[in-house]
Amino acid sequence: MQFPPWQLLISIAIERNIDTQNGFSEDHTLSSSLNVQLTDTLRKYVDERASDTDVYATPSEYIRDLIRQDMQDRAIALNVLEGLDDLKHGRLSSKSIRDLKDED
Numbered sequence: 170m171q172f173p174p175w176q177l178l179i180s181i182a183i184e185r186n187i188d189t190q191n192g193f194s195e196d197h198t199l200s201s202s203l204n205v206q207l208t209d210t211l212r213k214y215v216d217e218r219a220s221d222t223d224v225y226a227t228p229s230e231y232i233r234d235l236i237r238q239d240m241q242d243r244a245i246a247l248n249v250l251e252g253l254d255d256l257k258h259g260r261l262s263s264k265s266i267r268d269l270k271d272e273d
Contacts, residue, residue, distance in 0.1 A: 205232075 207215065217223065218231045225231040255261070262269075 215228050215231060219225040219228040225234065
């Protein structure tokens with residue numbers, strides 16, 4: 170199956186599941202809570218997403234998933250910026266993204 174290069178980059182970043190701050194995979198233990206003030210409109214939306222008719226069972230599950238998605242998006246953006254910096258400084262490789270992925 171042929172994937173666009175950006176989709177392959179996203180796939181690689183997600184497969185590695187690396188926390189860009191700590192350099193290791195996410196810890197799934199619950200250790201603290203956070204209270205968040207929402208407008209009525211936002212609260213209604215969260216409640217709709219965390220209902221019997223949607224994917225999430227609880228508002229906490231929905232918020233945790235949003236944070237995980239944001240972490241993945243940030244990791245991808247940082248990887249792209251790092252790659253652009255490599256290009257800017259002449260650090261190139263003759264290997265394609267697929268070649269690098271196949272080495273793993």
